[in-house]
Amino acid sequence: MAWTAALLTGIGLENLQAEVAEEFSDGEKLFALKVMPTLADKCFSCHGDDPEKIEADLDLTHLEGLLRGGESFDDVVIPGDSEFSFIMEAIRWDNPDYEMPPKENNRLTEKQTWAIRDWIDAGAPWPEEDRVALIRDQYAEGVIVQTSGALSDEWANRRYKEEDLWAYQPIRNPVVPGTHAKSTNPIDAFIDYRLEQYDITAAQPADRRTLIRRATFDLIGLPPVPAEIEAFIKDNRPDLEAFKDVIERLLADPRYGEQWGRHWLDVTRYADSSGFSNDYERPSAWRYRDYVIRSFNQDKPYDQFIIEQIAGDEWDPENPEMILATGFLRMGSWEHTGMSVARITRQQFLDDVTDIVGQAFLSHPLQCASCHDHKFDPIPTKDYYRIQAVFNTTHFADREVPFQEYEHLVDTDEVKVMENRIQYFAEMRDTLNQKQKTAREQWCIDNGVPVGTRRELVKQGIPEEKLPPRNLGLTDEEIGIVKVGQKNVARTEFEMKKFEPYAMSVYTGPTPEKPQSSGSMLTMPENPSESGTYESSHILIGGDPFGRGEEVTPGVFSALPGSNDTIEANPWNTIPKSPEGRRLAFAKWLASSDNVLVPRSIANRIWSYHFSRGIAGNPNNFGAMAGKPTHPELLDFLATRFIENGWSIKDLHRLILSSETYRRSTEHKNRELVIEKDPLGESYAVFKHRRLSAEELRDTMLFVSGELSSTIGGLPARPEINMDVALQPRQVMGSYAASYEPSRTPELRNRRSVYAKKIRGLRNPFMEVFNQPSPDESCEFRHASTVTPQVFSLFNGEDSLNRSIATAINLLENNKTRKKAVETLFQRAYGRKPDKEELVLSLEHWKKMEDRHEGLAFPPRKLPREVERSAVEEMTGAPFSFKEVLFGFEDYVADPSLADVDAKTRALSDLCLVVFNSNEFLYVY
Structure with a gap:
């Protein structure tokens, strides 16, 4: 405008x-x-x-x-x-x-x-x-x-207030503050300049043991091994020189992509199911997850990363990686069934993709502009629908993309379980279908009607009054059971597509005449440009899919330089009105160095993960109602350097981690003065400690116990979760979803949490209580609440108990003395040996618990083999029940339980449990 x-x-x-x-x-x-x-x-x-x-x-x-x-x-x-x-x-x-x-x-x-x-x-x-x-x-x-x-x-x-439009101003390359311009790292010059204004000094540097643990968790999401810690401590070179080698080693570690890919998957709302009432599985979603992890490990330039996810299929359609990348556009919750209204479900996708593009790349939630001009930010409704018009010709497709040599399925054990499930429900269905067929044939003979199904007889012209009754020969209960059989067979066959080379992707073309259902594979038309009707894009009055207003053409933010809705002549006046190439042109606008929002957004995002706060307070929202940058010149400096260094995220890590600001201690000699002068903690006088995320906590317990699998990528792992939750009924279209059954072996179950199967309608209680975000909404940053259920989960829960037992077994197998076992436990969990008092107290606690366990007996763990399900038949209203057999527990290799180990091991597991509940284990300092 x-x-x-x-x-x-x-x-x-x-x-x-x-x-x-x-x-x-x-x-x-x-x-x-x-x-x-x-x-x-x-x-x-x-x-x-x-x-x-x-x-x-x-x-x-x-x-x-x-x-x-x-x-x-x-x-x-x-x-x-x-x-x-x-x-x-x-x-x-x-x-x-x-x-x-x-x-x-x-x-x-x-x-x-x-x-x-x-x-x-x-x-x-x-x-x-x-x-x-x-x-x-x-x-x-x-x-x-x-x-x-x-x-x-x-x-x-x-x-608008000028200060509220800070994100729309051109990115400046600010001069490094005067007296600090010669600092080793320009970041410190900007931070120390503001520290002088606060009239406080910076904290002393963190010791090397603390620093390597901090950086290792930051970059790979796991603690350093004792040998890495000792090597860094004994390195005689200056601190920064030695630390830079640590940074390089961690950036080259393939686990880096797992940690930082998880951050991006939080933003994009990755899940292995579609959400809503039926929560259908997404068989091929894991291939997008692995694409993201590979991209971070490859240090893919961020501008390229943007284009691939928005328009990879238009940019390089013959490249399999580009098709996998467009899974980004499919990550939101979505469902279409025979009972859905096509225009509504279509609009749900368009609203969802418009908003997520705004949050993920532009740091602007856009959803509120779907009904009215934004009240606080310069985003009119017209801009919202112009951006939405970019995606108006984008449609879902599960496209066949051969598995690449770098992709691994991993969990093929699941094939047998699913085939058994299909056979079980097919026999349930077929037995009753045969009963119904026999009764129908006899009825036809008795009533002088040709033998056949109702459909066949209708085609022969038999009137309604002479047709055999529906569901003839079945009781009300059997009517429900036969439908259960049919639906479970169909659902399981669909879920088995995860073993076939499909990619959850999109294509460009007209709106199909008949939309496909979300519980089936979504096929791409043989001639996409000729199958359906191209629809014009309109402002929707009040966001109502049926309330069409003014027609709009594809466009971008009118408040930004480079918009095709400003008075300026500009190169981005070329987002085509024709169907093809809209997304590619839009993606190139996003990835342009002239786009002032995108470089600021990603620079702020990376900073926020390192410091537990953004320079601008809300990584998904640079609007007037979110936090303004505390150090705007620093943010622009980072954005400028980011572009100059080829949009490299790893280079941004190098710059940030090598700063004195990052390497500071969490403690200050004059803590009271810092609190008085900087009550909001915005000065960076000290490093802000943080609690481990839910995934880091689970992965670190597995790391300490020696159980953590190093397998990268592939089909989702299925860790054990609370059995009450795993077996809870989840109704789907008049039937039940299959119970959650963990992977058969510990090696398959105990992979990193980024690979754990994420079902929208069945959250892992342990992960949820430790603030793993819901995949229904984009998560800009993990918050760490402190609530009582966390105590119960970590001290009394099965997850931590199983890890404690496994840790005790491992320690006893690999250490000859009790003293050595305790020292190894501390080194793995804390990165240090216990001091004399800790060692004495630990050994005493171990002995006391052993004396207590000598007189205790524990029953062996019994795994369920079947579940009784009850339901109401949707047409007749009659109640019925059936058995669901849990084939996943056949040949199941269970984790050792208290009943499987002796008193000495159980007692040591109690000590391990105490360690897992300590602040030194749970927090990064």
Whole structure:
């Protein structure tokens, strides 16, 4: 829009308006830009488009007809007097006998109603067609800005505080602050300059043992092994020189991609199921997850990473990796069934993808602009739908992409379990189908009707009254059971597609005539451009999928330089209106160094994961209602350096981790002064400690116990979860989803948590209680609550108990003395040996627990083999029940339990459990 261009370029908005003030009246502009489009969209179909069928003899396509009125009223419009113009009574729905337009979903919005009111009060001008066209052209070029009070574009006339628009300003390459310009790391110059303003000094450097543990958790999500710690401590080189080698080693570690890929998957809302009421499995989602992990390990330039995820299929359609990358567009919750309304489910996708693109890449939630111009940020509704138009020709497809040599399935044990499940439910279905067939055949013989199914008999012309009854031969209970069999077979066969080379992807083309259901493979038409109908994009009134308003073309933020909706000539005026290439052009705009939001967004995101806070407080939101940057010059410096270094995220890590700011201690010699001067902790005088994330906590317990599998990628792992949750009933389309059954062997179960199967409707209780975010919404940053259930979960839960037992077994197998076992436990868990007091107390506790366990007996763990399910048949309302056999527990290799080990091992596991519950284990300092 013109005002934003004026704001960002220094041109006065008043001067722009003065240039056209005498050429067009406000009433003419209002008619051309607001009133005429509303009349055409809402009224002409009944009042003028067809001269032979004009409702109530009221023609609204020209001023003469409007002033003449219709068969019931002649005062439809009284120029200059909206109060007594009958049209206002009709469009406001004041008179129940004359509500226009007559359908609720087509009713005028408040803004449209006000526009007609102010136009009438302005004299109801009706300029000639060429004059209307000229007004629209000048408005589109940014020369005209509406100024007619409440009826104008409220957004165009709104004034924003300059400080709230910080993210829209050009990225500067700020000068490193004067006296600090020669600092080893420019980051420290910016931070120390502000520290002087706080009048506090920085904390001392962290010791080497603390620093390597901090960096190792940051970069790979696991603790360092004792040998790595000792090597760093004994390195005689200067601290920074030695630490840089640690950084390089960690960045080259393949586990780096697992840790930092998980951060991105938080943002994109990765899950292995689709959510909503049926929560269908997404068999191929794991291939997008692995693409993300590979991309971080390869240090893929971020601008390339953007383009691949938004438009890889358009950019390089023959490259398998590009097809896998577009799984990004499919990550949101989505469902379409035979009971869904296609336009609604389609709009859910369009709203979802528009908003996630805004949050993930632009740090702007966009959803609220779907109904109205954003109240606090310069994002009009038109911008929202212009961005949405980019994706209007994007459709889902599970595309066949051969498995690559770097991809691994891993858990093929699951094939046998699923085949057994199919066979079990197929036999349940087939037995009852045969019973029904026998009864139907006998009925046909007894009633003199040809033997056949109802469908076959209908085709033969047999009337309804002579057809065999539906579900003949089955009891009400059996009717429900046969449907259970059918649906479980179909669902399991669909889920087995995970073993086939499909990619969860998209294609460009028209909207299909009949949308496909989410519980099946979504096929791409053989000729995508010829299968369906291309739909135009419109502003949806109030966000209503059926309330079409003004038509829009693909575009970008009008408040940013490079928008195709500003007065500036620019290279991004080229997002095509044609279906092909929209996403690619848009992705290139996102990935342009001229886009001021994207580099700031990712630089702030990376910083936030290292320091537990962003320079700008909300990584997904740079808007007025979110946190403004505490160090805006530093953020621009990082964004500038990021672009100069080829959009390399690893280079950004190197810069940040090598700073004194990152290497500071969490303790300060004058803690009270820091709290007084910097109560919000924004000065970076000390390093902010953090609790391990849910995934880091689970992975670290497995690391300490020696159970953690190093296998990278592949089908989702299925860790053990609380059995009550695993077996809880989850209804799906009149049946039940299969119970959650963990992977058969510890090696398969105990892979890193980033590979754990993530079902939207069945959360892992241990992970959830430690703040693993829901995949239903984008998570910009993990928060660490402190609540009582965490105590119960970590001290009394099965997860920590099993890890404690496994750790005790491992320690006893690998250490000859009790003293050595305790020392090894401390080294693995804390990265250090116990001091004398800790060693004595630990050995004493071990002995006391052993004495206690000598007199205790524990029953062996019994795994369930079947579950009784009860349901109500959806058509008859009759209750029925059936058994679900748990084939996953056949040949199951269980973790050792308390019943499987002796008193000495159980006692040591108690000590391990104490260690797992200690702050030194749970926190990174």
